[in-house]
Amino acid sequence: MAGLLQISYKIGIGKNREEDNRLKVKQWTKYILGKLIKLISLLVAVSILSFVLVSNSPIDPVQSYIGADMNLVSPEQRGNIAAYWGLHDSVVQQFLNWGKNILSGDLGTSLLYRTPVAEVIQERFLASLALMSLAWVFSGVFGFILGIIAGMRQGTWLDKVIKMYCYVIASTPAFWLGLLLLMVFSVWLGWLPIGLGSPAGILTGEVTFMQRIQHLILPAVTLSVVGVSNIALHTRQKLIDILDKEFIRYARAKGEAGFRLFWRHGFRNTMVPAISIHFASFGELFGGAVLAEQVFSYPGLGQAVVQAGLGGDVPLLLGIVLFTTIFVYIGNLLADLLYRVIDPRIRRGTLS
Template sequence: MEILVRKGIGLILLLFAVSAISFMLVHLSPIDPIQAYVGADMIRVSVEQREAIMQYWGLNDPPFLRYWSWLSALVSGDLGTSMIYRRPVLEVIGERFAASLFLMGAAWVLSGLIGFISGVFAAMNRNTWIDKLVRWYCYTLSSTPTFWIGLLFMLVFAVWLGILPVGLATPAGIASDQVQWMDRVRHMLLPVLTLSVTGIAAIALHTREKLIEVMDKDYWLFARARGERGFTIFWRHGLRNVALPAITLQFASFSELFGGVVLAEQVFSYPGLGQAAVEAGLRGDIPLLLGIVLFSAVFVYTGNAMAELSYRLIDPRMKKGRRS
C-alpha cells in the first residue's frame, strides 16, 4: 500500500511538471495556432474574424491565466476541445489509443519474447557463430532509425513482393463496419514488424550479458560439474536470475515503444495516437497536444511502476529486504 501511495504522489508531481513545461514550450513555438486552425483560407479571414477566433479559444489571455484555466478544467476531468477535430480531447485520445493499443501490445510482446530468447541462445553459445550473429543483428538495429526500417519493410513487402498493404489501418474505400478483422491484421503487420524488430536489440544484449555473468558463478560451474547441460541448467540456475532484469527492462521500454510508434504510424499512415500527436504539434492544437503529452507520461510512468511491482512479486527477497 505504501508503494502505491508513493507512486501516486510521484505521478501527480510528474504530470504537473510535464504539463507546465509542455505548455510553455507550445507557447514559445513559432507556429501560429490561428493559421493552423483556419488552414488555407487564412487569406480570407478578416481582422475581426481573427480576433473572434482568438477570443473563442482564449488566445488573448496571458499564458499563466490560460494555463491556470486549463489546469482547473483538468482537475474536473475536462481536457478541452481539439482545435483540429472539433471534438473533446478525451474522446479523440480514446479513439486513437484504441487503434494504437493492439499495435504497441503486439510489438511489445514480440520484441520481449524474441529478444529474451535471442539473448539466452547467444549466451549459451558464447563466442560461436550464433552469438556473433545475434550481436551483429543487435548492434546493427541499435544504430538504425525506426522510420528507415519501416521504409525498408514497406519497399520489400509492399512494393517488391506485394504481399502486404502499403499503409493505413483498413483498406481504402471500404466502410469501417464492413472491414473484416483479417484486413485489420494485414494492415497492422508491417507497423508491428517494424516496432518489434527495433525493440529486440536492447533486451537481447542485456539478457546475454546477465546470463554470461551467471554462467561465471560458482553454482553454475558446480552444476556443470554434476553433469547438468542445456535447457536443464538454464531452467534451474539461470532463468530467474536473467528474467528479473529482462522484465524490468521490458517494462521500462514503454517510453521507447511510444516514441517508436509515433514514427511507425507516420511512415505507414496508421491512424493512431502517434499520428494524432504529430498533427497536433504541427497544427498548433494545444489542447490535444497537452492531452497526449499527459497521456504518454501516464503510459510511461505506469510501465516503470509495473516493472518495480513485478520485480517485487517475482523476487521475494525484495520484500524481505524492504521489511528489514
C-alpha cells in the same frame, strides 16, 4: 499444563501474524502513496514544461484553425476566435485556466478534429494499443530467446551472429527500416497493404479482423525488430555473469548442463533484468510508434501527436502528452510490481 502451553503458543502465533499483516498493510500504503505523489509531481512538471514550449511555438493556432480560408476571415473575426480561446490572456493565466479544466475532467476540444480531446485520444489509443502490444510482445519474446541462445553459446559463431544482428538493428532508424519493409513487401512483392489501418474506401464497420491484422503486420514488425536488440544484449550479458558464479560451477560439477542448467539456475535471474528493460521501454516504444505510424500512415496516437504539433492543436497536443506520461509511468510501475512476483528476495524486502 500441556493444553495451556499449546493455547499460549497458538495465541502467540496469531499475534505474530496480526503484526505481520499490519506491517504489510503499512508498507503497501506507504508504497502506493509514494507512487501517487511521484506521479502527481511528474504530471505537474510535464504540464508546465509542455505548456511553456507550446506557448513559445511559432505556429499560430488561429491560422491553423482557419486553414486555407485565412484571407477570407476579417481581423475582427480572428480576434473573436482568439478571445474565445483565451489567447489574449497571459501565459500564466492560460495555464491556470487549462489546469482548472483538466482537474474538472475537461481536456478541451481538438482544433483539427473538432471533437473533444478525450474522444480523440480514446479512438487513436485503441489503434496504437493494438500496434504497440504486438510489437512489445514480439520484441520481448524474441529478444529474450536470442539473449539466452547467445549467452549459452558464448564465443561461438551463433553468439557472434546474434550480436552482429543486434548491433546493426540498434543503429538502424525505425523510419528507415519501415520504408525498407514497405518497399519490399508492399511495393515489390505486393504481399501486404501499403499503409493505413484498414482498406481505403471501406466503412469502419465493414472492415474484417483479418484486414486489420494485414494492415498491422508491417508497422508491428518494424517496432518489434528495433526493440529486440536491447533486450537480447542485456539478457546475454546477465546470463554470462550468472554462468560465471560459484553455484553454477557447483551445478556443473554435479552433472547439470544445457537447458536443464539454465532452467533451474538461470531463468529467474535473467527474467528480472529482462522485464526491467522491457517495461522501461514503454517510452521508446511510443517514440518508435510515432515514426512507424507516420511511415505507414497508421491512424494511431503517434500520428495524431505529429498532426497536433504541426497544426498548432494545443489542447490535443497537451492531452496526448499527459496521457503518454501516465502510460509510461504505469509501465514502470508494473515492472516494479512484477519484480516482487518473480524474485522472492525483492518480495521479502522493504517496499520503497
